[in-house]
Amino acid sequence: MSRIRDFHINTMTLDERSWQKKLARKRKAQASRRSLPQRSHMPSAAQAADLPIHSSMVARDLPKLGLGMAGLARALPNGDLAVSLFLVDTYCLGVKDAFFRVLSQEEWAQMAQGAQLEKVHPSCLRKLVEGAVAYARDLGFPPHADYARAAQLFGSIEAAVCPVRYTYGHNGKPLYISGPNDTPAQRRRIASILTRRLGADGFHSMTATELPAVTEGGGFGEQRGF
Structure with a gap:
């Protein structure tokens, strides 16, 4: 499976293809920088889970398309961001892709702008993502293999306090x-x-x-x- 950077969510085809192509390049770029001093001691998602929340965002067109990105960023002491991103299918398959990375603030801003992400309350981000996972599991589809690791960044965020009522599927069916x-x-x-x-x-x-x-x-x- 692949990963993201900047793209525009105009249709589901563009969304998923962009996720796969852009994220593949992102993985390659991240791998090439692992030996740099400032990234040599990158925290895990679990280790970063108590850091201050920088932003919590969801793709603007996710309600309309049923597929889109959702991301959480926490601020590291050096100015970088610990970021977990999820490709969420609210119609059927839940979390189709996920990853945790340390990004610069510029990288995260470019990614959010390109993917047309909008701010949401962190509790609603978690509620949306976990609801999609639960819906898909009930149908027989587990989340992406990297979901559990990426989801550790949620930390103590309480989904229950989100007042938004999310529904899944389309017109009552997957x-x-x-x-x-x-x-x-x-x-x-x-x-x-x-x-x-x-x-x-x-x-x-x-x-x-x-x-x-x-x-x-x-x-x-x-x-x-x-």
Whole structure:
């Protein structure tokens, strides 16, 4: 799986493809800098979990597209940021990708701007992400392998205090939208899991190119504060 930097979320296809391409470059760049003195003692997500929160953000189009980034940044003493990012599919698959990295403030600002992230209360970020994970788990889909490590950055943030009520799926059912990099075998496996769990009529599926047909009125979340 791949990773991110700056991109515009215009459609699901662009979102997922950009995540994979940009994040692959980000991983390579991060690996090349591991030996630099200022990054030689990078904390883990768990070690950074008590640091002050710098920002908490979610993709502007996530409610409309059902897929987008969500990120939490905590401030390190040297001015850098400990960042956890999640690619969240609220329609079906939960957290499709995740990573924890130490970034400069400039890198994080560029990433947030390119991905059209908007500020949300940290409790709502955690509630949104964990709700998507729980929804997908119930369908038979675990989160990305790096999710548990990245989620340690949440620390003591309390999701329960968020007043926003999030819903998942689309029009009352899971909606599996196959991404541009999903293989036929992956599509069949996901459809098979959903069919066993819900029956043939218990979910919807489509390709990313068909996404505009379902985004109208397909949002989630009822704002009641913050």
